[in-house]
Amino acid sequence: MYTVTVRDHFMIAHSFHGEAFGPAQRLHGATYVVDVEFRRSSLDESGMVVDIGRAGEVLRATLGELNYRNLDDEPAFAGRNTSTELLARVVADRLAERVRGGGLGESARGLTGITVTLHESHVAWASYERDL
Amino acid sequence: MYTVTVRDHFMIAHSFHGEAFGPAQRLHGATYVVDVEFRRSSLDESGMVVDIGRAGEVLRATLGELNYRNLDDEPAFAGRNTSTELLARVVADRLAERVRGGGLGESARGLTGITVTLHESHVAWASYERDL
Amino acid sequence: MYTVTVRDHFMIAHSFHGEAFGPAQRLHGATYVVDVEFRRSSLDESGMVVDIGRAGEVLRATLGELNYRNLDDEPAFAGRNTSTELLARVVADRLAERVRGGGLGESARGLTGITVTLHESHVAWASYERDL
Amino acid sequence: MYTVTVRDHFMIAHSFHGEAFGPAQRLHGATYVVDVEFRRSSLDESGMVVDIGRAGEVLRATLGELNYRNLDDEPAFAGRNTSTELLARVVADRLAERVRGGGLGESARGLTGITVTLHESHVAWASYERDL
Amino acid sequence: MYTVTVRDHFMIAHSFHGEAFGPAQRLHGATYVVDVEFRRSSLDESGMVVDIGRAGEVLRATLGELNYRNLDDEPAFAGRNTSTELLARVVADRLAERVRGGGLGESARGLTGITVTLHESHVAWASYERDL
Amino acid sequence: MYTVTVRDHFMIAHSFHGEAFGPAQRLHGATYVVDVEFRRSSLDESGMVVDIGRAGEVLRATLGELNYRNLDDEPAFAGRNTSTELLARVVADRLAERVRGGGLGESARGLTGITVTLHESHVAWASYERDL
Numbered sequence: 001m002y003t004v005t006v007r008d009h010f011m012i013a014h015s016f017h018g019e020a021f022g023p024a025q026r027l028h029g030a031t032y033v034v035d036v037e038f039r040r041s042s043l044d045e046s047g048m049v050v051d052i053g054r055a056g057e058v059l060r061a062t063l064g065e066l067n068y069r070n071l072d073d074e075p076a077f078a079g080r081n082t083s084t085e086l087l088a089r090v091v092a093d094r095l096a097e098r099v100r101g102g103g104l105g106e107s108a109r110g111l112t113g114i115t116v117t118l119h120e121s122h123v124a125w126a127s128y129e130r131d132l
Numbered sequence: 133m134y135t136v137t138v139r140d141h142f143m144i145a146h147s148f149h150g151e152a153f154g155p156a157q158r159l160h161g162a163t164y165v166v167d168v169e170f171r172r173s174s175l176d177e178s179g180m181v182v183d184i185g186r187a188g189e190v191l192r193a194t195l196g197e198l199n200y201r202n203l204d205d206e207p208a209f210a211g212r213n214t215s216t217e218l219l220a221r222v223v224a225d226r227l228a229e230r231v232r233g234g235g236l237g238e239s240a241r242g243l244t245g246i247t248v249t250l251h252e253s254h255v256a257w258a259s260y261e262r263d264l
Numbered sequence: 265m266y267t268v269t270v271r272d273h274f275m276i277a278h279s280f281h282g283e284a285f286g287p288a289q290r291l292h293g294a295t296y297v298v299d300v301e302f303r304r305s306s307l308d309e310s311g312m313v314v315d316i317g318r319a320g321e322v323l324r325a326t327l328g329e330l331n332y333r334n335l336d337d338e339p340a341f342a343g344r345n346t347s348t349e350l351l352a353r354v355v356a357d358r359l360a361e362r363v364r365g366g367g368l369g370e371s372a373r374g375l376t377g378i379t380v381t382l383h384e385s386h387v388a389w390a391s392y393e394r395d396l
Numbered sequence: 397m398y399t400v401t402v403r404d405h406f407m408i409a410h411s412f413h414g415e416a417f418g419p420a421q422r423l424h425g426a427t428y429v430v431d432v433e434f435r436r437s438s439l440d441e442s443g444m445v446v447d448i449g450r451a452g453e454v455l456r457a458t459l460g461e462l463n464y465r466n467l468d469d470e471p472a473f474a475g476r477n478t479s480t481e482l483l484a485r486v487v488a489d490r491l492a493e494r495v496r497g498g499g500l501g502e503s504a505r506g507l508t509g510i511t512v513t514l515h516e517s518h519v520a521w522a523s524y525e526r527d528l
Numbered sequence: 529m530y531t532v533t534v535r536d537h538f539m540i541a542h543s544f545h546g547e548a549f550g551p552a553q554r555l556h557g558a559t560y561v562v563d564v565e566f567r568r569s570s571l572d573e574s575g576m577v578v579d580i581g582r583a584g585e586v587l588r589a590t591l592g593e594l595n596y597r598n599l600d601d602e603p604a605f606a607g608r609n610t611s612t613e614l615l616a617r618v619v620a621d622r623l624a625e626r627v628r629g630g631g632l633g634e635s636a637r638g639l640t641g642i643t644v645t646l647h648e649s650h651v652a653w654a655s656y657e658r659d660l
Numbered sequence: 661m662y663t664v665t666v667r668d669h670f671m672i673a674h675s676f677h678g679e680a681f682g683p684a685q686r687l688h689g690a691t692y693v694v695d696v697e698f699r700r701s702s703l704d705e706s707g708m709v710v711d712i713g714r715a716g717e718v719l720r721a722t723l724g725e726l727n728y729r730n731l732d733d734e735p736a737f738a739g740r741n742t743s744t745e746l747l748a749r750v751v752a753d754r755l756a757e758r759v760r761g762g763g764l765g766e767s768a769r770g771l772t773g774i775t776v777t778l779h780e781s782h783v784a785w786a787s788y789e790r791d792l
Binding site for chain 5: 403405407408409410419420422423424425426427428429463464465466516517518519
Binding site for chain 5: 282284285286344345346347348350353386387388389390391394
């Protein structure tokens with residue numbers, strides 16, 4: 001099995017609901033350093049899992065929908081805690097939609113899965129893994 | 133599948149038995165930077181895999197049983213080489229016991245597995261993966 | 265010249281004023297991974313630059329005044345852009361005050377300077393260096 | 397399941413064929429930081445997955461066949477794009493052959509698989525995973 | 529003293545002249561991960577050392593003159609070894625020229641110096657420091 | 661000013677004397693990841709600060725005198741706390757002696773200084789800087 005991973009980041013504000021979150025119930029924020037791993041069982045005819053340059057552009061576009069925003073004001077997240085693990089899923093699902101829509105080219109239809117990891121600090125990160 | 137990972141470290145002395153270990157048969161030591169990955173298939177009602185703050189505290193308590201010790205003197209390791217891979221298992225098993233004992237709260241009973249990785253230097257690390 | 269550096273982090277929300285900031289004029293946030301370097305020309309009688317454990321506690325207390333907050337609401341920053349470089353200075357100045365106040369013990373009076381570095385992502389960081 | 401990973405690197409020149417590669421069609425080069433993960437289900441009699449020292453030597457020997465070379469001149473790669481993902485497989489297959497040949501000792505016959513990851517920069521890497 | 533640092537990378541082929549270089553006399557290549565530190569003694573009126581976004585763009589443009597090239601074919605380096613330390617200076621000098629030319633805006637004229645660091649692997653890097 | 665830095669590591673056991681050290685008064689150990697920065701004002705005739713390969717060998721030899729040892733048993737450290745900052749100086753002084761002795765070649769006599777940094781974990785490190 002082959003994988004290719006690309007890295008980028010985004011910066012948001014948000015707050016959490018629930019006593020378990022303690023001071024994180026206050027409005028604060030985070031930088032998320034994002035790693036997206038693309039998987040496939042054999043290489044395409046160019047010898048690649050995915051075009052790394054194009055993957056980086058699609059990732060940047062996807063993160064651009066979240067970057068420099070207060071997630072508490074985003075209708076997509078109404079009534080939900082935008083935990084690192086939930087955001088990993090959101091990014092993965094939105095990337096999957098772009099792949100299906102041809103955003104990574106025809107050859108990318110051979111991809112079998114992706115894993116999105118969001119690093120919230122040097123001591124904590126979360127990921128979501130799904131098929132494509 | 134979702135994961136959340138937290139990082140901490142501990143520092144120990146030990147020695148190895150067996151000619152294969154060469155100079156590492158002498159009493160020496162190591163800093164282990166520890167990553168614990170918690171896995172579950174769906175988020176809990178707060179939108180989390182596990183409470184990151186609480187996970188960090190439980191990890192610290194678990195590592196506290198090993199930190200600043202000479203493992204050659206610990207009855208738990210008598211007659212065994214405390215290799216990085218063995219210690220990864222020890223930390224994983226002890227964490228599993230704490231999770232089962234409720235140390236991470238009721239919601240943590242939905243966790244399906246953990247992987248513990250111990251980094252012994254910038255060029256070598258080991259891990260142990262198990263179900264919960 | 266000797267140095268000792270300790271690392272911690274904090275997470276805040278804020279926004280910037282000025283067209284140069286583009287989308288960063290919107291309310292967003294950041295994780296800052298913070299490195300504090302302490303400098304002195306000779307070691308103290310225990311053979312240290314500073315007590316690393318105590319330095320970590322003082323750093324945590326200092327960052328606790330900023331952590332999980334919306335800096336736009338903090339009187340201390342009224343009318344100022346809380347850029348990474350400005351926040352590096354704020355942390356350095358507050359740490360300097362604690363050192364002068366004895367927060368790191370008597371021996372820490374031999375420290376000659378500190379440098380505070382705030383990493384805002386994997387591709388950008390800022391620092392402020394000052395004497396003590 | 398246990399793993400042990402060791403890290404090394406190699407530096408090569410190459411060029412890519414195909415319009416999708418844009419300016420990377422020109423002769424250029426890369427440093428690949430290489431992580432090799434060895435897997436096995438139980439530890440050997442010394443309490444190890446694999447002898448880390450010996451694993452490092454075998455990895456260095458394997459990378460030595462590629463290091464400081466122009467891959468465009470290597471018969472092994474004639475007519476193929478030496479993408480990061482392809483090179484990850486080449487390193488994995490060559491290591492597998494050495495393991496089967498006894499290069500890591502008798503005990504290494506208990507290894508069940510390896511994953512080779514090649515980091516081409518701080519924002520992109522690729523891997524190939526296979527059984528042994 | 530304040531600093532701001534931004535990171536990017538470029539990938540080149542080259543070879544070295546002189547027996548001291550051993551196998552590095554053959555045509556090979558490298559990925560250079562580049563950190564550029566900008567220094568100034570006080571913040572500009574926006575509260576910044578330099579506009580991080582603009583600094584990133586100028587760095588990318590500067591590295592674009594070297595990226596995906598065989599440095600052995602570049603007239604600028606004829607008869608010279610393109611060691612990591614020499615390339616650090618080349619990048620620093622070219623950036624300095626752009627700053628003087630207004631590429632980072634009027635406010636950037638308050639910058640007092642830059643340091644360029646090129647990482648050639650996880651175990652070796654070089655830098656060049658100069659005034660502006 | 662130019663610099664070149666190389667990285668290696670060593671693993672030791674030791675204990676500290678003084679109540680301030682708390683549990684670190686017990687016999688424990690550490691992995692030190694070591695960065696050595698060499699400085700000079702102009703490049704040598706080969707276009708280098710120092711021969712990176714040779715620098716790595718000299719560093720390895722220097723660390724070999726400490727590696728896999730219990731520092732409490734080393735006469736060189738009798739009656740002293742082998743703090744990270746002290747060990748940074750020990751490594752720097754021993755390297756300086758080797759440079760003066762010609763261990764890095766004639767050209768290395770143009771070096772003006774070195775800085776040795778020892779990372780004891782992902783959250784703490786220390787350094788010692790000196791002239792050559």
